[in-house]
Every structure is written in structure tokens, then in C-alpha cells.
Amino acid sequence: MQAQAAAAVTASNRVVVLGALSAIAISAARIYAKEGAALLLVARNQQRLDALAADLKARGAVLVETAAVDLEAEAMSAPVHMAQWKQRLGGLDHVHLVYGYLGTQSEATASPAELARITSSNYASAVQWCEAAANIFRKQKSGSLVAVSSVAGDRGRQSNYAYGAAKGGLALYVQGLAHSLAPTGARAVAVKPGFVDTPMTDGMKKGGPMWASPDQIGRILRRAADKGGPIQYAPGKWRLVMMIVRSVPAFVFHKTKV
Amino acid sequence: MTVPFLQSDAIASWGRVVRASHRVARPRFTDELPALIAASEAGPALPIGLRRSYGDSNLNPDGRVIDMTGLDRVIAFGRETGVMRAEAGLSLSQALQILVPAGWFLPTTPGTRFVTLGGAVANDVHGKNHHSAGSFGASVTRIKLLRTDGSAHELAPGDPMFHATVGGLGLTGLIAWVEFRAARIPSAQLDAQDAEFGHVRDYFDIAAEAHTRFEHTMAWIDCLSGGARLGRGVLSAANWRQDGDLTPHREDPKLAMPIDAPGFALSRMAIGAFNSIFHDLKRMRTGPYVSHYEPFLYPLDKIAHWNRLYGRDGFYQYQCVLPPTTAREGVEELLKVIAASGQASFLAVLKDFGAHAPAGLLSFPMEGTTLALDFRNQGERTLTLMADLDRIVLSAGGRLYPAKDGRISAAMFAAGFPKLQDFRGYVDPGLSSAFWRRVAG
Structure with missing residues (x-):
């Protein structure tokens, strides 16, 4: 039954979503569903994954598989999981890494456990999944990895340098993967969103032209799986904004509170 | 992790006459609802959707509101039967994206598709085909309702609480999901x-x-x-x-x-x-x-x-x-x-x-x-x-x-709605709105 359904996917649209329950991931997954893709959703909560799977099937996905996995805890087994997921989908074309943990800088400063969680979630575990996906793509000479980084990774700032450093490191890692994959035809992309109106950012003051919706970012993630360079800002205007932020000299920057 | 109620000045109705502050919770998963709907000393709450109601029936100034738009998943859709069950925050616009390619349409629709299913039920909305199809509630086959006393009810036509909830302005409980029968269309x-x-x-x-x-x-x-x-x-x-x-x-x-x-x-x-x-x-x-x-x-x-x-x-x-x-x-x-x-x-x-x-x-x-x-x-x-x-x-x-x-x-409202007295008995004491406080007398 499962193999039959997988065989029905003729287009190169077999997708693994890591952190599938995030608002941005759901938006991207719905685009794939509408295209008739086969999806494998990974997150911790099986009950929520089941609800999302039913929704994506109703929206047109030919196959929706789920895996209740703690992506931080299981990172060392990434190659094994990734190979199994590829098998369950009958092939692997795109891997989206969307999970992450914002935390707060003040807690990270005070608590080694919080600092470890931020670096593990956003960097240490993430690169294991990226490498596992890239190894498959390298071997099959096709496929794309799209990992969600952040504009916070472009310059260390007093308000969130733990998160920023981890996300910035992830982008560097993915950039390196893109370089190494280039001769094979496979791709890797780090997408750097700015402010996104999701539960992760609840508690911040929202609204205004610099805030994007999860749907906007979801569309960018979907497009990044098909084309574009290894570092993509989401939306694109953040490239210019961050170029300016990066070029502010330290003696000026240190007088700000950002 | 429980979903918090956060202070917001961004909640307005479509008419934008009232400027008020609310404490807003934005749940995204069904399992988060019981904790949010539970009766609280913080006063009555109100479930809200895409806020296309014009006046104050979707406002609870200085109180709590539960923004249901994050609960927008289809639970089941029968491509052959046309029966769709979906979380209450699904917009009619999104429902149409799924219904239309399969040859189905909403049984009836108001003049905007930016309305949630929960809102369509709570206001028993009508459309240009009322003379043939009746109101939206006429095609609703089941509702899941959560009350502030912690009880959960699956309601069907014939059940008195069902008929209080259809057109009940979100006051009888929180509508978690809605099941309705779509109408066949030969073309868009x-x-x-x-x-x-x-x-x-x-x-x-x-x-x-x-x-x-x-x-x-x-x-x-x-x-x-x-x-x-x-x-x-x-x-x-x-x-x-x-x-x-x-x-x-x-x-x-x-x-x-x-x-x-x-x-x-x-x-x-x-x-x-x-x-x-x-x-x-x-x-x-x-x-x-x-x-x-x-x-x-x-x-x-x-x-x-x-x-x-x-x-x-x-x-x-x-x-x-x-x-x-x-x-x-x-x-x-x-x-x-x-x-x-x-x-x-x-x-x-x-x-x-x-x-x-x-x-x-x-x-x-x-x-x-x-x-x-x-x-x-x-x-x-x-x-x-x-x-x-x-x-x-x-x-x-x-x-x-x-x-x-x-x-x-209150007098004008009571004169127009003879079943108002019956309705009062079904109102959840843990829910209220600016509209209800004004007209309930």
C-alpha cells in the first residue's frame, strides 16, 4: 500500500520536513501538498503530526508520512533516519530543515543549560541533519537542502548573540555544503528570514513593513528548493538591510542597544 | 507549554469604530484549547476568527480573546461525499482552494471569503443563494464545542445546544471544529x-x-x-x-x-x-x-x-x-x-x-x-x-x-429575536462580548 502510493509520485517531489510543526514549515508543506508531492514530516508530537498529515492529504499531497523524532536528541543517528525516510518516500528530492529554538540571551548568559540548548538546537544538531541529507544528494547527484538560518546570524548583537552565532554558523556550514555539492548538481541553501510573525516571536512588538507572514517565508522556502544561490534572505530586502548593519563600525554599533 | 494571553491593541472589528485593548491567545493545535478555554478569574473570554464582523460582537475590550485562525487544518474531506470536517479557524477562502478543484463549493457564502468556519457558524452567515440553500447552518452536520466548565460536546442538528451554537455569536462555547456538507458544482x-x-x-x-x-x-x-x-x-x-x-x-x-x-x-x-x-x-x-x-x-x-x-x-x-x-x-x-x-x-x-x-x-x-x-x-x-x-x-x-x-x-435586539430568552440558557457563563454585554440587558 505504502510502496504503491510512493510509486505514484512521478514528479521529483519527495520531501522531508524537519521541524514540520513550525508555522513556516506548515506553510511550505502546504505548497508542496498542492503540487501533489510526497511528504515525510518530522517533529516530536505524533498527535499533532497526524493532524497536519490529514490536512496535507486533503490539500492534495499523494503521500504523507510522519516520524515522531526529537531532532536534537537523535542527531547522531541522522544518517540512519535519513536513509529510512528516503526509503519510505521511495526517493528523496528535497530536505527542509526548519526547526530551531530562539531562547533568550539573558537566560543563555546565566544558564549553561540554556546556552547548550540554543547552540545544540540551532547549530550542533542541525548540521548533522544537513550533512546526512547532503551525503544522500551527493551520492545521487541531485536534490536540494534548504535550511532556515536567520538574519540574526549576520552580526553578533548583545540582545541575541547565542542564537545569532548558532544560526550564523549554520548558514556558513550550508554555504560550505553548497560549494562541495556544486560539482554534483545537488544544491544547498541557507534561508535567512528577518522578523516573522510566528508563535516563536510572540512577545515582541509586531507589525510594520519589516514583519513577514509565515506564508511569505514558506513560499520563499519552496522556491529556494528549486533555484537561487546558497544564501537567500527572506524577504530579499533583508540582504541590503544586513549589509548596512554589518558595515556599521564597532565604535558606532557599541553605542546602540539593538 | 501553554499558550499565553498577550496584551494587544491590534484587535479591531471590521468597522474599526471601537479602539480597545485585549489579551490575545493564538493557539495553533487542538490540544492547546482546553487550557485556554478553562474558566478563569481573569474574566470572560471570547473566541474570535478573521474579525469580519463589523461592530462589537467580536470584541471583548479589556478582556481575553482566543484567536482561532491558527487552527486551520482540514480533518477530513470526502471527495465523493463532499463532507468536509475542519478546524474552526480554516477560512472559507482556504476551504474553497480544496473544494473547488474536486467539484464542490461552499453550501452558501457571505460576500467575503475571509471568514473562518467557526465565524460562519457563530453568525449563521447567508449568501446570494439564500432563497435556494438557506443559511450556512443549514448545511452544518456536526460541531465540536468546548465549554469553560471543561466539558466537550459533539453536536448534531436536533441537539438544542447545536441550534444555540449556530448563530450563537461564539457565546455558547468555543467551536473547535465544524463539519459541513458542500454543494456540487459543475464549474467554477x-x-x-x-x-x-x-x-x-x-x-x-x-x-x-x-x-x-x-x-x-x-x-x-x-x-x-x-x-x-x-x-x-x-x-x-x-x-x-x-x-x-x-x-x-x-x-x-x-x-x-x-x-x-x-x-x-x-x-x-x-x-x-x-x-x-x-x-x-x-x-x-x-x-x-x-x-x-x-x-x-x-x-x-x-x-x-x-x-x-x-x-x-x-x-x-x-x-x-x-x-x-x-x-x-x-x-x-x-x-x-x-x-x-x-x-x-x-x-x-x-x-x-x-x-x-x-x-x-x-x-x-x-x-x-x-x-x-x-x-x-x-x-x-x-x-x-x-x-x-x-x-x-x-x-x-x-x-x-x-x-x-x-x-x-437591548430592547431593539429583544424585539427582533423572539428566541432570545431560550438562547440565554445556553450561554457559557465564562464567555462574553461587548455586543452581548450591551444587548443582554
Whole structure:
């Protein structure tokens, strides 16, 4: 039954979503569903994954598989999981890494456990999944990895340098993967969103032209799986904004509170 | 992790008259709901959706609201049966994206697709096909309701709590999911035609005739012309085409009002000119035409935030229904008062409701004619005009639509809704709204 359904996917649209329950991931997954893709959703909560799977099937996905996995805890087994997921989908074309943990800088400063969680979630575990996906793509000479980084990774700032450093490191890692994959035809992309109106950012003051919706970012993630360079800002205007932020000299920057 | 209630000044209704502060929770998963709906010492809460209700039925100033729009998953959809069960925050727009390609449509739809399923049930919304399909509640087969006492109920037609919840303005409990029966369509395109009438008295015969031949009908009215041209307008009518084109609408609006319109933009002259141009455009279109459902059923959804047209003071909408026996005289009288007042109404819509039994205790639709129009908020002047209109509606045996209202008195509400006393018994004591506190007396 499962193999039959997988065989029905003729287009190169077999997708693994890591952190599938995030608002941005759901938006991207719905685009794939509408295209008739086969999806494998990974997150911790099986009950929520089941609800999302039913929704994506109703929206047109030919196959929706789920895996209740703690992506931080299981990172060392990434190659094994990734190979199994590829098998369950009958092939692997795109891997989206969307999970992450914002935390707060003040807690990270005070608590080694919080600092470890931020670096593990956003960097240490993430690169294991990226490498596992890239190894498959390298071997099959096709496929794309799209990992969600952040504009916070472009310059260390007093308000969130733990998160920023981890996300910035992830982008560097993915950039390196893109370089190494280039001769094979496979791709890797780090997408750097700015402010996104999701539960992760609840508690911040929202609204205004610099805030994007999860749907906007979801569309960018979907497009990044098909084309574009290894570092993509989401939306694109953040490239210019961050170029300016990066070029502010330290003696000026240190007088700000950002 | 529990979902927090966070302070926000961003919650407004579509009319934008009331500026208030709320504490907002934005759940995304069903398992988060019980903790949010549980009775709290923080006072009554209110579930809200896409906030297309115009007045204050979707506001709970200085209180808690549960924004349901993050719960937008389809739970089950039978492509062969047309039965869809989905979380209450799913928009009609999103539902159509799934229904239409499979050859189904909403059983009925209001003039905007940016309404949640929960909102469609809580307001028992109606559409251009009311004379054939009844209100939305007539096609609802099941509802999951969570009450603040911690109880959960799966309700079906016939269950008294079901009929209190349909049209119940979100006051009987939190609607977690809705199951409804969609309607078969042979195409996403409509065969439409327009008929002009020079005076509102001619509307009634034209409409009665159109109902025998068309599934969808509605009329636009020019509220500014009086005398021999009082309530001149155009009746549009349509049936689904048979051409098998099942392309759904595009999801994004093409245009948007970026900012509030300045005051002068809505002067009487400007509105008159707008209505006149609209009228001429309609007149030029003679004979039948083909229209996708999107522009025909949702003309205003093309412009995101069109409510900003009325400027920063916001606007009121006035929608009443008058029974068949008094509708002809009553509508004419209403239009006379409106024309004489010179208080511009951007849009006026006239539509007949069929003789369907109401689906809910507080359902607005009843057999007769409904008139809907907007008034820019000009303070006391506008309220006085609407109070004058209330008296006409009251003496004609009519009533007002709670989803549109932001100011009627408890007496006016009670007079229009004879089942109000029954309804009170089903209200969840842990829920309330600004509207309810005003009209419940």
C-alpha cells in the first residue's frame, strides 16, 4: 500500500520536513501538498503530526508520512533516519530543515543549560541533519537542502548573540555544503528570514513593513528548493538591510542597544 | 507549554469604530484549547476568527480573546461525499482552494471569503443563494464545542445546544471544529446577467421572478438618488455554468488600501460619483455574461483592507431584514430617510431571503428582504440616523444582523429575536462580548 502510493509520485517531489510543526514549515508543506508531492514530516508530537498529515492529504499531497523524532536528541543517528525516510518516500528530492529554538540571551548568559540548548538546537544538531541529507544528494547527484538560518546570524548583537552565532554558523556550514555539492548538481541553501510573525516571536512588538507572514517565508522556502544561490534572505530586502548593519563600525554599533 | 494571553491593541472589528485593548491567545493545535478555554478569574473570554464582523460582537475590550485562525487544518474531506470536517479557524477562502478543484463549493457564502468556519457558524452567515440553500447552518452536520466548565460536546442538528451554537455569536462555547456538507458544482464559472430597475418598487417583482430561474441573486442600490429614481439599482443573477472548469480563485488580493482614506475622499459628491460610475458600468453590460465565482461572489475581496476607505474613524454597517408583508413599504421608507439624510453609503445591497426554517435560535435570516448599507462614522449624527432607521425596522416587524451591529439597544435586539430568552440558557457563563454585554440587558 505504502510502496504503491510512493510509486505514484512521478514528479521529483519527495520531501522531508524537519521541524514540520513550525508555522513556516506548515506553510511550505502546504505548497508542496498542492503540487501533489510526497511528504515525510518530522517533529516530536505524533498527535499533532497526524493532524497536519490529514490536512496535507486533503490539500492534495499523494503521500504523507510522519516520524515522531526529537531532532536534537537523535542527531547522531541522522544518517540512519535519513536513509529510512528516503526509503519510505521511495526517493528523496528535497530536505527542509526548519526547526530551531530562539531562547533568550539573558537566560543563555546565566544558564549553561540554556546556552547548550540554543547552540545544540540551532547549530550542533542541525548540521548533522544537513550533512546526512547532503551525503544522500551527493551520492545521487541531485536534490536540494534548504535550511532556515536567520538574519540574526549576520552580526553578533548583545540582545541575541547565542542564537545569532548558532544560526550564523549554520548558514556558513550550508554555504560550505553548497560549494562541495556544486560539482554534483545537488544544491544547498541557507534561508535567512528577518522578523516573522510566528508563535516563536510572540512577545515582541509586531507589525510594520519589516514583519513577514509565515506564508511569505514558506513560499520563499519552496522556491529556494528549486533555484537561487546558497544564501537567500527572506524577504530579499533583508540582504541590503544586513549589509548596512554589518558595515556599521564597532565604535558606532557599541553605542546602540539593538 | 501553554499558550499565553498577550496584551494587544491590534484587535479591531471590521468597522474599526471601537479602539480597545485585549489579551490575545493564538493557539495553533487542538490540544492547546482546553487550557485556554478553562474558566478563569481573569474574566470572560471570547473566541474570535478573521474579525469580519463589523461592530462589537467580536470584541471583548479589556478582556481575553482566543484567536482561532491558527487552527486551520482540514480533518477530513470526502471527495465523493463532499463532507468536509475542519478546524474552526480554516477560512472559507482556504476551504474553497480544496473544494473547488474536486467539484464542490461552499453550501452558501457571505460576500467575503475571509471568514473562518467557526465565524460562519457563530453568525449563521447567508449568501446570494439564500432563497435556494438557506443559511450556512443549514448545511452544518456536526460541531465540536468546548465549554469553560471543561466539558466537550459533539453536536448534531436536533441537539438544542447545536441550534444555540449556530448563530450563537461564539457565546455558547468555543467551536473547535465544524463539519459541513458542500454543494456540487459543475464549474467554477457562472452564467450571469443583470437587470436594471429605475425605482426600488420595481425591485420586488424582478427579484421574485429571478428567484424562480437563478440560484444566486442580489441587487446593488444607489442610495443617494431620491424622488422618481429612489433606490434605482441593478439586480445580478447567476447559475453555475456546465463547462467543467474547476479552477479556484487566486489567493492573494491584487490591490490593497495601504492607508486610511482622508476625510474628503468620502464626501457626498465622491460617493455619488462612484455610485453613478458603477451604475453606468453595469448598464453597459447588456445580455448574459460569464463570470468566475471570485468577482461575482466576492467583489470586495479584490481590495485588501477596503474598510480603510472610510477613514480612521471607521464606519458602521446597517443590515436589517423585513418580512414580506411589510418589505415593500418598509424598504422604500428606509431609503427615503437615508437619501434625505445625505449621509453617504458606499454600498447598498438588497436581497430576498427564502422561507427556510432558521438554523439557529439567533439566526438572522428570515423570509423577507434584507437591506445592507455602510455609514461612515460621523459620531452622533450617524447614530441618530440609525436610530431613525431602527424605528422603521421595528414597526415593520424586522430585525438587525448582530454580525453587522455595534450599537443597537437591548430592547431593539429583544424585539427582533423572539428566541432570545431560550438562547440565554445556553450561554457559557465564562464567555462574553461587548455586543452581548450591551444587548443582554
